[in-house]
Structures are given as structure tokens and as C-alpha cells.
Amino acid sequence: MTNNSTPIACDLLIEAGWIVPVEPHGVVLANHAVAVREGEILAVLPISEARIAYRPTETISRPQSVLMPGLVNAHTHNPMTLLRGVADDLPLMRWLTEHIWPIEAAVIGPQFVADGIELAIAEMLRGGTTCCNDNYFFPDVAAATYRKHGFRALVGLPIIEFPTAWATTQDDYFDRAGEVHDLYRRDPLVRTCFAPHAPYTVSDTSFERIRVLSDQLDVPVHCHVHETAQEVADALKQHGMRPLARLDRLGIVNDRLIAVHMTQLTDAEIALCAARGVSVAHCPESNLKLASGFCEVEKLRRAGVNLALGTDGCASNNDLDMFGEMRSAALLAKAVANDASALDAASTLRMATLGGAVAIGMGETIGSIVPGKRADLACVDMDRIETQPLYDPISQLVYATGRQHVTDVWIDGRAKLRDGALIDIDTAALIANARHWRERIAIIGTKS
């Protein structure tokens, strides 16, 4: 492959104390390097060999850091970053009806979406997240904002059975979805998918249209499913069957489906998800904070279901911290399974990277550090008080590392964070803008 006499030109060589490639599973490569050209991972090899084999334009050396795939946040509502902590510690329906919905009714629009996503992108990059699966209104604005910042995203095209600022009738939602999809169908970073809100807010006919269109357009379907016991009980009353059974009857339960939350699952439903290739996006902190229930992730994992990890939106988390979410997922799974060996560190890291990539239809492109994939990467400093001593880099990433230990991030081979500083984002302006929104929104909160 390499010719000793003629080093191969590349754009970037990242040398790290440890590389955790995620594929193969559970492997740690000490003193390895990644060579990148035109945004693509060319090779993963020992540093000593890399220095002979490659002639990089730029070399980044991180001897006390772990290099890992960028994190994939598999479920979020990023415009809601502007609603971080606006109403906490409330019962679900009071939280929605007295706070979140009145505020959204007053502020939803292109500017709210763009500004919320910009704040979210800054937070995600600072925490090692390089890709997200976003679900909100104004997907046209969302997609444009991700493209502008060079951030990889799957943008949900919302389908819901009532009028909003984004669309009015069922036809209107589908027409607008089609338009946004077409605009981004060949974009290198931003893709779209259908995002029917939930079984209880989307009709059979809409799900049937989504089934046909998702096959035609070859896109995922991103949907909240079995979030609470109440949702399942209501569906049994209204439809005479559990929501997952209804979705199955409508042809939605297949390998395009990203089923979010899934706190209520029978063993038969777990087997069904495994057989059909459904991906489950687990949001442990949102499930806890809203008292939604416990997702049986270890059972899902053992059944072979592809698991992804999401923070959910900042109104119910209240952050976009995927390191914190990994830790919560790994800890909670053990208590729920009553087994301290459940959801081990390597499996948790897979959820937060490759599992998320597979769920959103990017499993061939990102999620692990292997030649041929795009260079979405994060460097984590292990030379801190909080990350010492270092016995096992994968354990350390999941159980001891915080997002503040992320120093460098690349998306598609482009540097986005360097030594902890955002490269092309004006932090002070973002914070000033967040304060401006706070002034506006706090008043609505008081009035409502």
C-alpha cells in the first residue's frame, strides 16, 4: 500500500496517544495516527509508520489524548436550545400547556430556528458532537443553518395533523417536505428525513403516505414512539392496539424507522424491532426528567436491535452533552437491567457514534474511524486531573470524561474546534443573542 521511497500526500495527519476507532468493537490503538485527504480517512496506522508513509500539509500531535469518532446525537430539537431551563420541575401536561406551547406559539419562526440552531451547533462542537438528527419546524431554515456552519445533520421534515407556523393542511406539510428534501438531496453534509411527530398526532393516511415516499426517496423516518405508558394506554382505547402495532400495520416498522424513547416495550415488540431492523434512539435523561419511564436498552442490545443515543431538546434535558448522555445511558442501563455488567462502555460508545450513524442512514459514511469514511473526529484530553489515572481509554471516555475535555473537532476533515476554541463561530455574539431571546421569552413565560 505505502511506498517507502515516496510518501503519499495528504491534508492532515492526526497523531494521538490512543485511537478508539469503534470499529473493530472495543479496540484501542495506542500511538496511532489518522491520515485524511479531501475530508476522507485514508488510513489508520502506527504513528511511526504514518510519519514515513504520509506527507501531510498539517500535522496535529496529541500524545495525551484519545481520538474518537465525532458523536452523533440521534434525537434533538435544536431550536429549543433557546428554551434551556425555561420551565423545569413541572408535570408533563402543565409544562407543555402552560409554558412550552405558549412560548413556541409566540416565537416560532425562521429567526428562532436559525438562532437556536446556531447556539446548538456551538454547544455540540464544544462537546465533540459532529452530527445530529434534528426534528423541528422550518426544516428549510434548519438545513440552511447546518450547511452554513459545515455541520453534518439529518433534518426532519415534520408531519403533524394540525396547522403550525410551518404548514397548515396535510398536503401542505407533504408539499413543503418534498421541496426541502429536493433542495438537499445531493448535499455532502445535510440530508432530510420524514419526521412524523408521534403515533398520537399523525393519522393513518399520513403514515401511509410517509411509507410510500420514504421508500421512493430512500430516507429514514424519525418518530417519537412509546414515550410514555399513557401514550400506550390511550392508543389501546382509541385504536384497540398499541402504537407500535399500529405503525406495523401501516408498514412503518422497518429498517428506515428511528423509534425515539421506546420506554414501554414487551419482549415481543423487542423481537419485532430486531427482526425488522428498527433503530431505537434512546434518550435516557429526557426520559428521567419528564418521568416518561425506563427504556430496556440492555434487552434491546441483547436482541440485536441497533441502538442510538440522543439528548432530546434543551427544554427537557437541559443540554446537548453527549458525553453526559453516554454516562447516564451506561449507568441507568445497569440499574434497569439489575446487572452491573449491562451496557458496557464500548457498547455505550458505539450507541453514541456508529449506532447513531446507522440509525440515520449514514452508517457507511461516518460513526467510526475506518479508511473510506468521512473524517468526523474528536480529540479528548486525558491529561487532566479529572481523567487521571488512565487505565482503560474506553471506560474513561464513558465514565470519567466530560465534554469539557474535548479539545479538537473535525467535520468532513475540516477543523471546527481547535484547543477548545471554536474556529469560525463568534461566541460572544452568540451569547449576546441568547440574552436577547431570553429577554423576549421570559416575558411570555410570565404572561402565560
Next chain:
Amino acid sequence: MTNNSTPIACDLLIEAGWIVPVEPHGVVLANHAVAVREGEILAVLPISEARIAYRPTETISRPQSVLMPGLVNAHTHNPMTLLRGVADDLPLMRWLTEHIWPIEAAVIGPQFVADGIELAIAEMLRGGTTCCNDNYFFPDVAAATYRKHGFRALVGLPIIEFPTAWATTQDDYFDRAGEVHDLYRRDPLVRTCFAPHAPYTVSDTSFERIRVLSDQLDVPVHCHVHETAQEVADALKQHGMRPLARLDRLGIVNDRLIAVHMTQLTDAEIALCAARGVSVAHCPESNLKLASGFCEVEKLRRAGVNLALGTDGCASNNDLDMFGEMRSAALLAKAVANDASALDAASTLRMATLGGAVAIGMGETIGSIVPGKRADLACVDMDRIETQPLYDPISQLVYATGRQHVTDVWIDGRAKLRDGALIDIDTAALIANARHWRERIAIIGTKS
């Protein structure tokens, strides 16, 4: 109180955008200042008034920060910081018998204890923790290390029914406990308490001696109680009663008791704890990681039981992050109580400050920002991407803030962290020393 013509001299005036004093409960004071003299809080008042009333030697201005009481870690084993992540994702008995115990047998001694605690002090200070309730062997070394670093601590005097490197017979344990107690009985920062390991490792006669001595010496009793269902089942077999009932029969269930974990509680036991003034030290992340069970903190809170919060040791957490622990406690309590309004942010913050102080017998001294208490304080920056927008400072502290947002820490009025940097600790030397221990311990791990 203040004389407009003659400002009162003080050592330190801290001006903050917001002060969260914890007492009164749930209050946020905007643009307030704290005046400190000789380590004591003199006053809490609006900045504009403070500038007239006080003539400080030093003024610290933090207009975009929250000033809060330093966090009290109510249960930890700090020497085990050197075992952070040494063996994760294992069933409890394999974890103990194949990893933790063999390693401890090989390394336990004064140097391990001192070095582990120094690393822990650095981590705690960087995360806003100013006091801990530590429980390990060699309490003489532990107490000396806390005193050396000016860190406030309650040091447990271990009692256990088998020989260790620290002591051999029952008499030996009690003799040594008495010696260490006497050395620190008048120390301004370091105090001692009895630390019987657990009901299943301590005999009736030892508990009886502890009951008498804890009254004579006026010290708390720090004990793991009802950590797992197995512990309760075993006790029913061996003693014909649940551990808490046995402790009650032995006179231990009173307002000196810091009962740690308490994942298995009947309603009658909760009522007993409330009636007797027992403090419960809740360790949510340790309980999750070791699959110990779920503590019903909201039930305990509603019953009026004093709640404290602890990280447990780094072998089962794997950090000393009290911000993370607050967040985990608040989130988990909601899911366990099936109520999104359970354990609200203000109650969680109280657990991590005043509740801990009360539990360890320092409720009159620390845990809240009120005149007459010692100045154990932490400043948290709200001017970051991750802490914007800011709607509610207490919600933000619990749900959105990370320990990395702590910029300044004082213990007993002395600055210990300034602008995120440790003042009198050599970070590089600590990390080098942790690496040295890692080399030694990793080899034992492999051999065992």
C-alpha cells in the same frame, strides 16, 4: 448595622450577578455581594449597599456568575481516586474479589491514602466542592492531608470486624480511632466521626461501643446501610431482622447517623428515619453503576428526612463531580417517583450543600450563605455557550451547569481556585504522580 460615614473593614467582598444562599430556600438574590472577615460571612447585601458599607482588602467582581455555598460531598472514599476506572462493567462480587480487593491489598498504606486524597482535593476544588465526608483506612493520614491543603472534611474512623493494614483487633480499631479523634477535636477544618463499614461487616458489640462513644465524643456515625436487596435478604437470614431494625435495636438509629445508600426502604423505615432525625446520604450514580437499586429520595424528602448527596468513591462513579451528581439525583428522582415535579432544583441544591452540612454535624457552620457561617463559597460562570440563555439560576445550576463552569472557590474565606486555576496545588506534579500509581496498579490488575 452599617454606619454610612465609616465603612467596615473586611478581608474580601465578592460581588456576583446572582447569589443563591440556599437559606432561605429557593431564593435568588440578583446583584448581591458577600462580605467576609477572618473566614466568616459578615453580610449578604445588594452590591450598591456593600460598596458603601464595607471597605474590603480585596474585591472580586463576577457580574455574570452565580455565587453559591461550596458543595458538600456527603459520601466518598477519596484515596480510591487512584482506582478511577480500574475495573468497570463487572458484576459486584467479581469487581470486588477479582479487582478492587486484590489491588487494595497490594497498595493500601499511608502513601496511597495521601496521594489519592491530594488528587481528590484538586478534583473537588475544580468542581466547587469545599467539604467532604471521607471514609477509608488510615484516617490519620487522611486528616493530615486535608489539614495540609486547607480542605474541610469529616474523616471517618473505620470500624470493621477483620484485620487490615490499618488495625487488627476490635480493640485496636477503637484505640486508633480514639487517637485520631483526639488529634483533631479542636481543628478548625477537619473533624472525625465513627465509620462502621456496614451492618454486615460490623458486630453488635462494636455498634454498642460506637453508640456510647459517639455520644461521649459528640460525633456522627457514617455507615453504609441497605445498599442492596441482597444485604437485606442476608440480614433477614442471619439476624432475623432487616439491618435498619438491627441498628435501631443497637441504638444507632438517631440524629448522629449518616445512612448511606438506603436503596431498600419500607414506608415504616422512612417514617422511622424521619422521627429519629437520621440523615440519608444519597449516592445515585454509584447505586446505578453497581446496580444496587433505587433510593426513594422524593418519599424521604416528603417525610422530612434530611437528605445529603455523595459521589461515593471513584472506583464506582468514576468521578467526584457534585454538579453531575446533583443532576443525576434530580433526574433519577423524577423517574423513580413517576412524577416530573419530584426533587425540584432548589431541593436538590439543598441536598448538595446544607443537607450535607447538617448530615455531617456542620449545619451551624457551613452549607448556606448566611452571616455568621464560615465562607465556603463557589462561583459559577453563567456566561458560557452551555449556560445560556439563563432563565432561572437555580435550575441552571442543577440541570445545565457542569463543574467546568466553576471559576472561583473559597474555603474558610481562603481562595483555593481563581479563574479556574488551583492556587496552591501543583497540577502537573499531581498528574505525574497519578501516572506513577497507574503503572504500579495496572500490573496488579493484570496479575489478579
